[in-house]
Each structure stands twice: as C-alpha cells, then as structure tokens.
Amino acid sequence: MWDGEYTLRINHLKPLNYLESKCCQQISDRISRLRENENLEEAARAVLKHLGELKRPYLTAVEEELLSVIEREHGIDNRSTVLVAKNVDLLYQRLRSTKIMR
Numbered sequence: 001m002w003d004g005e006y007t008l009r010i011n012h013l014k015p016l017n018y019l020e021s022k023c024c025q026q027i028s029d030r031i032s033r034l035r036e037n038e039n040l041e042e043a044a045r046a047v048l049k050h051l052g053e054l055k056r057p058y059l060t061a062v063e064e065e066l067l068s069v070i071e072r073e074h075g076i077d078n079r080s081t082v083l084v085a086k087n088v089d090l091l092y093q094r095l096r097s098t099k100i101m102r
Contacts, residue, residue: 030067030076037074040060044070 033054034040040048047066051059059067073075 025058027051027054027059027067033076034067034070034074037051040070040074044073 031048034048051063
C-alpha cells in the first residue's frame with residue numbers, strides 16, 4: 001500500500017532551470033503591464049488575478065499560453081521577457097557546470 005511518500009536518490013531528480021526570484025519578477029511584470037490597460041475585459045482580469053495568486057515561480061504551458069494570448073490581444077510584446085528567461089537558464093546551466101554550484 002502506498003503511504004503518500006516517495007524516496008528518491010538525488011541523481012533521479014531533474015533540475016528546474018530557473019532562478020526563482022527572476023522568474024517571479026518576470027511573471028509579475030507581465031501581469032502588471034496588462035492590468036494597467038483600461039480596456040482589459042473581465043475574463044482577462046480574472047485570468048490575470050489567478051496567475052498573480054499562484055504560489056510557484058513558473059507558469060504551466062497552458063498558463064503561459066493564456067498570458068501570451070492576452071498580451072497579443074492587447075499589443076504587448078513579451079519577446080524581451082522570453083529572451084531574459086532564456087538567458088537566465090543559460091546562466092544557471094553555466095553556474096552548475098562550475099565549482100560554484102556543485
């Protein structure tokens with residue numbers, strides 16, 4: 001019978017390639033930019049409210065798509081945010097390969 005717990009060795013864990021505070025700030029910035037729009041529909045406001053209340057520093061694929069659709073509909077370009085996220089991932093990977101984070 002399963003007791004609700006797993007025991008794993010560290011080498012079976014997959015690293016999450018993000019820096020938590022940077023990702024949270026990016027998501028917050030994107031949501032804030034959209035909330036400033038006076039023409040935002042009620043449904044979009046509800047989605048943004050939900051995304052802003054998440055207790056994790058990342059968005060699922062569906063959440064990311066919802067946020068991107070709202071940004072596109074309101075003419076907000078998030079390409080710089082995506083580029084920053086990719087750069088953060090690259091930096092994290094480089095740090096992991098050095099002695100600093102081992």
